[in-house]
Amino acid sequence: MLNARATIISQYAASPTLVQLVEDMDAYVDPAVDFDAFYDYVWNVATAVGWGLDVWGRIVGVGRVVQIPTGDPLFGFTEGAGEPFGQGTFFSGTGGTDNYALSDAAYRTLIYAKALSNICDGSMAAINQIMRNLFPGRGNCYCTDGANMTMTYTFDFALTAVELAVVSQTGVLAKPAGVVASIVT
Numbered sequence: 001m002l003n004a005r006a007t008i009i010s011q012y013a014a015s016p017t018l019v020q021l022v023e024d025m026d027a028y029v030d031p032a033v034d035f036d037a038f039y040d041y042v043w044n045v046a047t048a049v050g051w052g053l054d055v056w057g058r059i060v061g062v063g064r065v066v067q068i069p070t071g072d073p074l075f076g077f078t079e080g081a082g083e084p085f086g087q088g089t090f091f092s093g094t095g096g097t098d099n100y101a102l103s104d105a106a107y108r109t110l111i112y113a114k115a116l117s118n119i120c121d122g123s124m125a126a127i128n129q130i131m132r133n134l135f136p137g138r139g140n141c142y143c144t145d146g147a148n149m150t151m152t153y154t155f156d157f158a159l160t161a162v163e164l165a166v167v168s169q170t171g172v173l174a175k176p177a178g179v180v181a182s183i184v185t
Helices: 016-028 031-043 051-060 104-119 124-134 161-169
Strands: 065-069 097-101 141-145 150-155 180-184
Touching (some): 051 104, 161 180
Parallel strands (some): 150 180
Antiparallel strands (some): 065 097, 141 150
16 A cells, blocks of 8 residues: 655655645545546446547547438428428528437447457458447348449348448448448348
8 A cells, every 4th residue: 555654745744734634635535446447437448438438439430429310301492392481491402410429338339340440451251240240130231342343231131320320420331442332221
């Protein structure tokens, strides 16, 4: 254990008030508990929560928030059906989006997959493994090479709007430079 008196510089060593404060602090604060909590809530990806997972997300390069397209009716000069004046929103050139923050469990899975994506060799086998890690037990999902500078991520199950946003926005699925990738569900 740390000797609390050794932390006091000689100038204040004779001060009974300061010595008592340092000794009380040593008795009441156990840094081992703080180190264990830091390890569990931040450093260990398997047990990290909240802010700790956000730190890991910044390390591997993936955010917790994805944008989900909304189905708001549009009003203005655009192709397709619109709503009459006073009932829809003005068309701004793109559809609206809602921000969706992933839960800790979903974000942890995304962090693991992005870390694997960061170190993988970009082969079909590696990309297929990342896809299986993202969607365990959901069904078949795989990547195919179109042999003409295209590749397809195929899912034999329906993706939710959040899952589609994760696959298309986060960069978790590796794609070689100059290759056009498409998603098929």
